[in-house]
Amino acid sequence: MYFDKQVSDGYMEFRLIDNPQEMKEIRKKMKTGETIRCSFYEDKGDFIRAFEPIPIIKQYFSWVKNIVTKWDWGLSTKLEAGRPAFDLIKERIPTTMTINIIALIFYIPIGLTLGIIAALKKNKSADNVISVAVMIMYSIPGFVIMIMLVMIFGYNLEWVPSIFPAKDADMAVRIRGMILPVLAMTFGPVAGLTRLTRAELTEVLTSEFLLLARTKGLTRRQAVVRHAMRNSMVPLVPSIIFSFVGILSGSVIIEMIYSIPGTGQVAIRALTKNAYDYNVMLCSTAFYATISLFAILIVDITYGVIDPRIRMGGKK
Numbered sequence: 001m002y003f004d005k006q007v008s009d010g011y012m013e014f015r016l017i018d019n020p021q022e023m024k025e026i027r028k029k030m031k032t033g034e035t036i037r038c039s040f041y042e043d044k045g046d047f048i049r050a051f052e053p054i055p056i057i058k059q060y061f062s063w064v065k066n067i068v069t070k071w072d073w074g075l076s077t078k079l080e081a082g083r084p085a086f087d088l089i090k091e092r093i094p095t096t097m098t099i100n101i102i103a104l105i106f107y108i109p110i111g112l113t114l115g116i117i118a119a120l121k122k123n124k125s126a127d128n129v130i131s132v133a134v135m136i137m138y139s140i141p142g143f144v145i146m147i148m149l150v151m152i153f154g155y156n157l158e159w160v161p162s163i164f165p166a167k168d169a170d171m172a173v174r175i176r177g178m179i180l181p182v183l184a185m186t187f188g189p190v191a192g193l194t195r196l197t198r199a200e201l202t203e204v205l206t207s208e209f210l211l212l213a214r215t216k217g218l219t220r221r222q223a224v225v226r227h228a229m230r231n232s233m234v235p236l237v238p239s240i241i242f243s244f245v246g247i248l249s250g251s252v253i254i255e256m257i258y259s260i261p262g263t264g265q266v267a268i269r270a271l272t273k274n275a276y277d278y279n280v281m282l283c284s285t286a287f288y289a290t291i292s293l294f295a296i297l298i299v300d301i302t303y304g305v306i307d308p309r310i311r312m313g314g315k316k
Contacts, residue, residue: 003051005075007051009066009074010062010065013051014050017041018047027043073085073279073286076280078277079266096248096260096262099178100251102182103181110186111193111194114130114134115195115198146254149183181260189243197232210227213226245292245295256268263287267280
């Protein structure tokens with residue numbers, strides 16, 4: 001049934017072999033155990049039933065055609081053999097997106113606040129403390145932080161579950177189960193956003209137009225809120241959107257560590273040596289690529305929303 005499906009999908013071709021010389025060579029290979037790559041042969045005595053792959057470029061176009069015309073991403077061959085690959089990814093998307101969106105909601109205000117404080121208190125004790133903390137947070141990978149959090153708060157203190165709760169667990173337990181992955185995913189982005197906010201806001205605060213605004217009678221707070229923040233947001237907003245893609249990519253390893261039933265865990269399992277599940281790999285790759293392309297589109301749109309000069313330039 002599997003090979004018949006491969007033929008109908010356009011990945012393999014079927015033929016009956018009755019040429020004595022060719023049958024002899026195939027039987028010799030089957031007897032000696034020599035690997036016949038990606039092919040399947042069934043000896044019927046008088047003939048051999050052969051399922052053989054077509055050229056890879058033709059397989060690719062058949063794969064694209066099946067997706068566009070039938071939304072058929074193929075069947076899983078290893079993880080859950082015979083099940084549609086897209087169903088494996090689809091049922092795990094809500095879990096992955098929920099955790100990543102919560103992490104995004106938490107890290108944006110924290111990163112912006114720390115960056116603004118560091119910029120306004122430049123070269124003072126508050127700025128120095130924040131800079132040191134940012135260096136430490138930025139240097140430690142997310143999966144290392146995740147392991148430390150699980151060991152301390154999951155196993156030693158037992159404040160939160162040591163693995164991600166099941167779907168049928170109590171709501172309170174499920175909420176507690178999201179604390180550790182969200183924390184692990186926010187450390188790096190908070191550090192990056194804080195550093196970028198500090199750098200951009202510091203540059204704007206020393207610009208000539210802000211000095212002109214102060215000389216016209218605006219208070220420091222009015223100048224910062226009305227002018228400095230608006231101008232510093234031009235490079236910040238795209239970086240925030242792109243950081244969501246970075247969080248999504250970083251959650252792949254964290255999902256494995258914390259046993260989160262998300263798309264990242266499926267992608268890693270599909271990449272296991274000697275157990276490759278190509279259809280699931282392609283489907284998960286397409287999912288992450290789609291998120292990245294969507295993020296790029298949002299970034300292009302936000303440039304015009306934040307900076308009116310870009311919109312005016314587009315009308316000329």
